Amino acid sequence: MGALWAIKALCALLWTAGAQAHEIRPxxxxxxxxxxxxxxxxxxxxxxxxxxxxxxxxxxxxxxxxxxxxxxxxxxxxxxxxxxxxxxxxxxxxxxxxxxxxxxxxxxxxxxxxxxxxxxxxxxxxxxxxxxxxxxxxxxxxxxxxxxxxxxxxxxxxxxxxxxxxxxxxxxxxxxxxxxxxxxxxSIGAAFANYVVIGFEHIIPKGLDHILFVLGLFFFSLALKPLLIQVTAFTLAHTVTLAMATLGIVSLPGSVVEPLIAASIVYVAVENIIGGTIGWRRTAVVFAFGLLHGLGFASVLGDVGLNPGQFVTSLIGFNVGVELGQLAVIALAFVLIGLPFGKKEWYRRVIAIPVSAAIAFVGAYWAVERVFF
Structure with missing residues (x-):
């Protein structure tokens, strides 16, 4: 019954993610x-x-x-x-x-x-x-x-x-x-706290595409080493492009970045279904997708704006908020899924593969929608 409840909760999240919605923005x-x-x-x-x-x-x-x-x-x-x-x-x-x-x-x-x-x-x-x-x-x-x-x-x-x-x-x-x-x-402290909140809220509750990508990393393997390698590669990558895009060094239109972010969700989810072990190829792909997600994060800062006098403080605060949001997603997934069901012999067949398939479907839907509609 517990596994069924967890699957239903994840399906509800995916249904919400795939539905048409009028997002609430500041x-x-x-x-x-x-x-x-x-x-x-x-x-x-x-x-x-x-x-x-x-x-x-x-x-x-x-x-x-x-x-x-x-x-x-x-x-x-x-x-x-x-x-x-x-x-x-x-x-x-x-x-x-x-x-x-x-x-x-x-x-x-x-x-x-x-x-x-x-x-x-x-x-x-x-x-x-x-x-x-x-x-x-x-x-x-x-x-x-x-x-x-x-x-x-x-x-x-x-x-x-x-x-x-x-x-x-x-x-x-x-x-x-x-x-x-x-x-x-x-004050520096007030500016830092402001942007931590902005970064966190961009993941929870507003960043459904980023949430699904992080869940894609989670369902690849419950072993700590593969998860840490992927999250570290993703964090380093999006930190780099977030800073570069905010400084105006790199720029790509949302019409390019957003479909590619959706495609990144499809890729990691499909690879979860295929299976395998962590290696340089998976790490490199996650790093590359992290570069894309960093450009997506930068668009949020573009809307809100950074205080030029506290640029570094605000940028670090936003990135810390994003990381806290991602860690919260992973921690919640561990509590609801990993700890109670991760060691069951049917975990991959009953939970990891079906949920990864649902994540891939939502990502594919978004990719088509963002390109053609």
Missing amino acids: AVADVEVGPDRAQVSIQLTAETLVAGIDVSALENTDDAPEAAAYDALRALSPEEMAETFRAAWPEVSQGLIAEVDGTRLDWELGTVTVSGEAAIELPRDTLVTAEIVLPEGAAPLTLGWDAANGPLVVRQAAEAGGDGYSAYLTGGALSDPLPRDGVASQ
Whole structure:
């Protein structure tokens, strides 16, 4: 019964991974604070706000009670969605927080630009500009939004020769005080912790493709040495390309990287089915695929942005978060599968091969979808 339960749990994960979903992504707010007003430009998913979805505990909008409303909004043209967002602004703006000395301020809506590029099965970005009139004095501004709206990145651009500010806010947290003259300061520890969280969340719960790849490594062999060799090769590789891509040394479009990541999932899963022992070829292939996954991780940092003044700290923090997420996946797989069933004579036939086949199917589905759709 225990083995059957474990297989059902893994199948549920794979079904979720293969299903069409509208992913929930953090919004990014760029802020310019002046003596008497602040200009805010926010890249967000307008449909979740208008539909009133509480995304704080969701992985995609298909799980929300308001999923039908979201889908109807997503089907609107960019022009129709922009007008709908404007009409909903009085209610939507209640969830946006701007405070000076504890006094909440109003947001005056500016432009609304809805992207028309993404396929309807995917979330689309909306760029919203707003102005906040500040009270007299020099008291700084703090920004944020309701926890129900999900993660929010608040960025304040660096002045000439100085450091910028970037904060990853969750749970309804507010930014550090943003001064009217100069840029907010952020400690090294705070920046590191912010990017550890971003890196971890990119694996759990948002990185289903990376989760399946790591599970592919896990089901190759439960012996510690093969697993350590594969994870080490994967970690070294994605660390290299993550740093190089973030520095602008290497760049590949997502239309190339994402299908290849899906193909990497298929490869490791199929090789699990074929069987074999760890060797230079498997290690080299895992390393090569790690290079690809590093480029995928870099796209996340491209969306969120790194603080130029704390570049190394932020990059290391993000990578640590990714590693913690991968280790959490492996640890959970060991607890649920490896420890109770790994030594059973039927383990490979009943669990490792069928689950690897399911992983390969999902990877193949993604590869075709990302190339043709």
